[in-house]
Amino acid sequence: MRRPDRLFDLVQILRDGKLHRAADLAARLGVSTRTVWRDMATLAGSGLPVEGARGVGYQLRDPTVLPPMTLSRDEFEALRLGVALAAGAADPTLARAAASLRAKIGAVAPARAEDTGSGSFVFASEEAARAAPHLGLIRRAIRDHLTLGLGYPDAGGTVRPRRVRPLHLDFWGRAWLLTAWCELSQDFRVFRVDLATPIEHDGGAFMPEHGKTAEDYIARFTTA
Incomplete structure (x- = not known):
């Protein structure tokens, strides 16, 4: 069992508010007692009101508990991005609460709930606002390995049609x-989303290919 899934299962077990011995939790999850100790420290560190100690047991005290629910990938993405937006708020209390909530979500979210972009989600500039209508399609294309067609100006300002394999979405400065x-270039390119018009799914798809992945792009800057 992957650790994020195990943490999620631990929270579900502790939802009853009862005292659970680490040995019992370990047997239920098929891991060692030491692993349960580490997981409990992680949950407590994320802000969950977990109380207890080795040799005594653990319980979840007075949590604001939501009923179990199943989220689609798009719903989870909306939740993650909404929390990221609140984390950038000017109100320091709200920002701290959002950061704590983001840590809790990260601690219990199943590993399959991938992050397809950065933790930033803001519309603090005209460039970001112009990019906003395209972000949903781009995130879906990254997640599902869909090719995109877009028009983008070259060095001389001429807009040229391109077919791209989207790899990563990030917010930097004022623009996405x-x-x-x-x-077209047969190479990696970084596009400002607000300058790409239009951005459409061209009906194609791709499989990750050696030499053409986000990891390959990053490797260019981390290897001598």
Whole structure:
């Protein structure tokens, strides 16, 4: 069992508010008692009101508990991005609460709930606002390995059509940036989303290919 899934299961067990011995939790999850100790420290560190100690047991005290629910990938993405937006709020109390909530979500979210972009989600500039209508499609394309068609100005200002494999979405400065493998250039390119018009799914898809992945792009800057 992957650790994020195990942490999620631990929270579900502790929801009853009862005292649970580490040995019993370990047997139920098929791990060692030492692993349970480490997981409990992680949950407590994320802000969950977990109380207890080795040799005594653990319980979840007075939590604000939501009923169990199943989220679609798009719903989870909306939750994650909403929390990220609140984390950037000017109100320090709200920002701290959002940061704590983000840590809790990260501690219990199943590993399959991938992060397809950065933790930033803001519309603090005209560039970000212009990019906003395209972000949903780009995130879905990154997640599902869909190719995108877009028009983008070259060095001379001429808009040229491109077909790209989207790899990563990030917010930097005032603008959203899309890192992609460009079929026209046969190389990696970073596009400002607000300058790309239009951005559409061209009906194609791709499989991750050695030399054309986000990890390959990052490796260019981390290897001598």
